[in-house]
Amino acid sequence: MNNETAKEILSAYRPNGQDATDPSFREALEQAERDPELRAWFERERQRDQAIASLIGQHPVHGNNKQALLAMVKVAQPLRLKTFPWRWLALAACAVFGFGLIGLRYFNSSPSPTVPMSVASGLPTRLAGWADGISTLDHPSTNVAEIQAWLKNTGAPSPVTLPKSLADIPPLGCERIPTTDGVAVSVICFMDQGHLVHLFVLNGAANLPQGYPDHSWVSAHGWNSYVWKDGNQVFALVSKASPKDLTGLVT
Amino acid sequence: MTFDEHFKELVDRWYEPLCRFAYSLSRNDSEAKDLTQNAFLKWARQGRGLRDSARAKTWLFSVVNNEFLDQVRHRSRHPCTELSEDNSATSPSIRANNDPVGQDLDSKLVWSALDRLEERFRAPLVLFYLQDHSYREIAEIMDVPIGTVMSRLRRAKDQLREIMDRNSSEKPKITPFEKEA
Numbered sequence: 001m002n003n004e005t006a007k008e009i010l011s012a013y014r015p016n017g018q019d020a021t022d023p024s025f026r027e028a029l030e031q032a033e034r035d036p037e038l039r040a041w042f043e044r045e046r047q048r049d050q051a052i053a054s055l056i057g058q059h060p061v062h063g064n065n066k067q068a069l070l071a072m073v074k075v076a077q078p079l080r081l082k083t084f085p086w087r088w089l090a091l092a093a094c095a096v097f098g099f100g101l102i103g104l105r106y107f108n109s110s111p112s113p114t115v116p117m118s119v120a121s122g123l124p125t126r127l128a129g130w131a132d133g134i135s136t137l138d139h140p141s142t143n144v145a146e147i148q149a150w151l152k153n154t155g156a157p158s159p160v161t162l163p164k165s166l167a168d169i170p171p172l173g174c175e176r177i178p179t180t181d182g183v184a185v186s187v188i189c190f191m192d193q194g195h196l197v198h199l200f201v202l203n204g205a206a207n208l209p210q211g212y213p214d215h216s217w218v219s220a221h222g223w224n225s226y227v228w229k230d231g232n233q234v235f236a237l238v239s240k241a242s243p244k245d246l247t248g249l250v251t
Numbered sequence: 252m253t254f255d256e257h258f259k260e261l262v263d264r265w266y267e268p269l270c271r272f273a274y275s276l277s278r279n280d281s282e283a284k285d286l287t288q289n290a291f292l293k294w295a296r297q298g299r300g301l302r303d304s305a306r307a308k309t310w311l312f313s314v315v316n317n318e319f320l321d322q323v324r325h326r327s328r329h330p331c332t333e334l335s336e337d338n339s340a341t342s343p344s345i346r347a348n349n350d351p352v353g354q355d356l357d358s359k360l361v362w363s364a365l366d367r368l369e370e371r372f373r374a375p376l377v378l379f380y381l382q383d384h385s386y387r388e389i390a391e392i393m394d395v396p397i398g399t400v401m402s403r404l405r406r407a408k409d410q411l412r413e414i415m416d417r418n419s420s421e422k423p424k425i426t427p428f429e430k431e432a
Contacts, residue, residue: 011405012379012386019385045408052411053380055358061270062280066262069288073258073295140288 003038006031010042015049065142071191072140072172123227123236124220130177131198131223131238134187137173147174147188156186157201160231165249166190166199195241197249202234217243226250261307262291268381269315275365275377276319290314308383312392316374364414372407375400 009028013019032042139150144167151158156176169190177185183202190197215228225238226246239246252260269290273283290311365373378389390400 008401008405011408012401014379014382014385016382018382022385048412049380049408052361053382055361056271056275056377056380057382059271059274059358059362061267061274065284065288066266069262069266069291070259072288072292073255137292140292 001027001031003031003035006038007041010045013046015046015053068140068142068170068172068191071196072137072189124218124225127200127218127225127227127236127238128221128223130185130187130200132221133177134175134189134198137189138175140173142170142172144171144188147171150174151176151186151201155184157184157203157233158186159188159199159201159235160233162199163237163250166197169197169249192239192241192249193245195239195245197237197239197241197246200236200238202236204232204234219243258291258295261294261304261311264304265308265311266291268383269311272312272374272377272381273315273319275362276316276374277322278362278366282322286315286318289318305388309388309391312378312384313394316392360415360418364411364418367414368407368410372403372410375403376407376411379404 006028009025010032013025013029019025032038139147141147141150144162148158151174154176169192172189172191174186174188177187177200179185183204186201188199188201190199212229215226218225218227222240223238224241224243224246225236226243227234227236228250229235237246237250266287269287270283273286274280277283277286293314294307294311365377368376375389375393378384378392379386384392386400386404387397389404390397393400395403
């Protein structure tokens with residue numbers, strides 16, 4: 001091995017010595033022991049590498065997102081249900097529903113971008129089902145304005161206004177909820193005092209059944225929800241936190 | 252170990268190094284955080300099978316590298332102008348603890364030299380300097396042969412040295428006025 005080859009090999013030798021036991025460096029290291037010129041070069045190189053490595057390793061990581069990241073994946077835990085064979089079963093079911101919908105649309109061309117009766121009447125169960133089914137977020141972000149813009153750009157319901165108390169809690173991200181009845185639903189997820197809090201947004205409050213209350217508490221399958229109307233939008237704050245804890249977020 | 256514990260361990264161990272690597276590629280704090288976050292979320296979706304921590308590490312760094320390259324390709328097809336963060340103004344300059352090579356090494360000098368490095372040299376060199384990866388792992392992350400990594404590291408270091416020498420010679424030297432007798 002000539003010195004040039006040895007230099008090329010030793011260029012990959014980490015200055016912290018982690019490669020000391022790697023046999024592929026042995027010959028080059030032995031040559032550096034024997035050859036004074038190569039040894040001097042290697043010492044200079046290691047010292048320089050150490051200095052640069054320490055500068056890069058000290059580069060500050062601003063605004064650490066670890067907690068948000070861990071929370072986001074907690075949100076995604078129900079995703080386990082989507083692993084094989086459930087994924088294929090779900091796809092098959094979606095296909096059946098999809099064909100059904102296409103058929104329905106073919107015979108009934110009236111658009112359904114609003115909240116139909118079926119959703120409104122079964123709202124507590126639907127909310128619990130949506131909350132249970134939230135998978136890894138479509139758009140992880142800790143910026144509410146950015147989430148609102150993203151939802152708007154993708155044609156999903158985007159909240160025009162948010163409760164003030166929610167504005168103080170950094171969100172985790174958002175997801176568009178797939179529904180089989182054409183209702184556009186989106187959700188923004190927050191983490192508040194160790195509890196996941198989902199804010200569902202549905203367009204079309206005007207189409208809620210006559211007499212549907214402007215504000216209501218509903219509960220189903222362990223999820224507590226506070227539902228309210230604001231303009232033409234329906235909001236639902238859904239969490240496993242107690243109604244008392246949720247109250248603080250909507251006042 | 253449960254999935255949650257394994258995930259937390261990975262995040263605790265690799266969040267900062269991944270962020271630094273992503274930053275070295277994008278030179279933008281927000282983009283670096285997004286790339287890092289997406290890599291972990293992708294692991295949560297697809298990489299759960301990688302229980303071996305060493306493989307998970309290589310996988311995460313590969314994802315960051317590939318996603319960055321995808322972004323670069325996308326931007327070259329759809330150019331747009333963004334308000335860039337001036338990171339150089341906010342990043343504090345850190346000085347090397349010991350500077351045995353006699354060069355005035357500080358973090359700004361190093362990062363600006365890395366910026367000017369050829370793209371194909373920058374990623375393997377930063378991975379090398381993060382010191383968490385052997386050259387074999389760097390080859391796996393970059394998806395290139397081992398020999399290519401070795402020669403790229405050598406050439407990258409030579410190129411970095413040249414750029415830093417040039418940059419430091421361009422810096423105006425401050426010399427005190429001599430006192431008049």
